[in-house]
Amino acid sequence: MSARPQTSDVVIVGAGAAGMMCAIEAGRRGRRVLVVDHARAPGEKIRISGGGRCNFTNLDAGRTDRFLGANPRFAASALGRYTPADFIARVDKAGIAWHEKTLGQLFCDDSAKQIIRMLIDDMRAAGIDLRLGTAVETYGRSGDRFDLTLSDGSAVSAASLVVASGGKSIPKMGATGWGYEVARHFDLAVTETRPALVPLTFEQGLLEQTTPLAGVAVDAVVSHGKTRFEEAMLFTHRGLSGPAILQISSYWREGDPITVQMAPGVPVLERLKAKKAENGGKQAVHTALSEIVPRRLADTLATREGANGKLAEVGDKVLARLETAVNAWTVKPVGSEGYRTAEVTLGGVATEQLDQKTMAAKAVPGLFFIGEVVDITGWLGGYNFQWAWSSGWAAGQIV
Template identity: 75%
Template sequence: MTPQSVDVLIVGAGAAGMMCAVEAGRRGRSVRVLDHARAPGEKIRISGGGRCNFTNLGTTHGMGPANFLGENPRFATSALKRFSQHDFVKRVDAAGIAWHEKTLGQLFCDDSAKQIIRMLTDDMRAAGVGLSLGVSVERVGRLGDGYEAALSDGSVVRARSLVLATGGKSIPKMGATGWAYDAARGFGLRVTETRPALVPLTFEAGLLEQLKPLAGVAVDAVVKGGGTSFAEAMLFTHRGLSGPAILQISSYWREGEAITVAMAPGEDVYARLKAAKEENGKQMVHTALGHIIPRRLAESVCEREGVKGKLAEVGDRTLRRLDAAVNAWTVKPVGSEGYRTAEVTLGGIATDQLDQQTMAAKAVPGLYVIGEAADVTGWLGGYNFQWAWSSGWAAGQVC
């Protein structure tokens, strides 16, 4: 079979890969995008409850680095500045996609995440980009001053530029693998330690049994750990803890460390219980606490602290203990739910190997790394999508 020759071969038809393809195609480059999935943008499709949290208004070059993790969080600054959240919103508006803002600057489609995928595939088609689905790369390497890739369908593609855009290991049921890391190592690039991020945390069996009645209970909380804190919703699950606050802290938490949770932030639980005692000492302690936090949680806290009976029967020391149990609950997770449910992968292809202006590998001409494959991980809430758009755009200007 005669090899196909293109200017740019992009492996990965996700957010970053499709964005890069559109930009390169608009520059008149011949572009082919490959993906082993049967449909493009699968992680886009399932994101944001099916409505795609496609960016965050807080993703600017001024504050952006504070919302990203990696060996060098500032690496993301250049791309985020040159193609910002406002630039992507303009494209969404131009495509006629209605959207709305939720809490903390998060932007979602009014209708469906499929609209974002359709916008990208329409733009690729208009730019003359070739899209091959259900095809994987069996082997890839240098050939002269370009690249040659042997594909699973038996064909061979030669390209002047190769873009690694297959993301990380998160959500393997969607087809995620560590292919980009392996390919990068094959070209001599360093890969940092990778681990699941934006992922629920799990508890040991004894604590799980104790907390089993709380599965499904949600509270607004402040969760501290790994040197930082997040004030968002938290959810008790049958495996441990989830919800935005926990997903955020999971990117900073490490095995063996504890987290501290305030489940009634801003409330002086001791003062509230003290006042309730003076007003009606015959009230049961868990009932009074249930006016501050969800009833099931109040019952669990009282049981865990061994507090029973009426308010009139407990002293100030006990009330202060309940205050601490609610707003300074310290617990040590044993792990996370892993890549199975992690929204992103922390770590990746080291950014000191890449040019932050172009996303090109410094020591390997014509090789580019974009999106989640690179060691850039954003907070929950649209930051990772904006990194995909920005890094894909940056590479697309030059590849």
């Protein structure tokens, strides 16, 4: 005879940022909450984020134009009711020191583990049952309750099921598409998913030109259509990375070109012609160009454009080509590094089927989706964490 299932008010699958936030809020309302996660430790994405310092929010994270999805405005309700200032107040109350790095990005002064400890302490205080190293083996709906069996052999019955399992990004940390499977099981649509905030890759011929530049970084403007980002860019052995590239990757699609300015705001041709007029143009072209862009990049571009001599020996048409190579470099990536290095997943559970105030599935009472599993994806720089806090908080008020 099988043991009777444990009864809970709420089962949350996923002990990441959104899941822990939802658990805390529901627990504070007196709800009996069970959080399960197949990982051995909670908040693994929090731990590795921001170089280990956790870029926990962004001062501009209330702006829905900094989010992507079929309907980015869906995020407005949760973001407007639980704001960056609200999470900052929580961090301050926990005594965690932080700083603004750039572009509104907030980081811990010390370690991302402080954020995880804060959330764990809050869950403990709220009486949350946290089970790590535990996967959901089966799930279904019986009447007005959800029945689950877990990998530890136990069974659970709950009035509410919250899917906070994230997307497919960084599979080495155990990321899967489980949340999308749950949505489809309950006949909810899932929009196309793809890696986002991810380095872009080049085909072999182009790589032969750019591989010698691996490790070279520039402050760049990277554009895709009308979308542009002005941040650092890094040449890699596979193609391009750095914040500007990660940002544009969320908008880029296979077959599309991107345009790069590697010395934004600098009149390259004007500078080179002025150098050419000095000292009889005796300075080498690559030397003059290295005063504008890093030396290795200058050497590569001068060689590629056939401008290896002295400035006096090079015509203005060649110098104009160098200006184009520096500030109007149009290149067509062949792909991305995929989910292996993607920070987030673009796409997910279709927002038209969710209540924007509560994150509940409209057609399935008691079923909620929060965080990255939903078709809402933020820019690089703390936006996705704020979406996790806000959507988790919103569901936590009602589950």
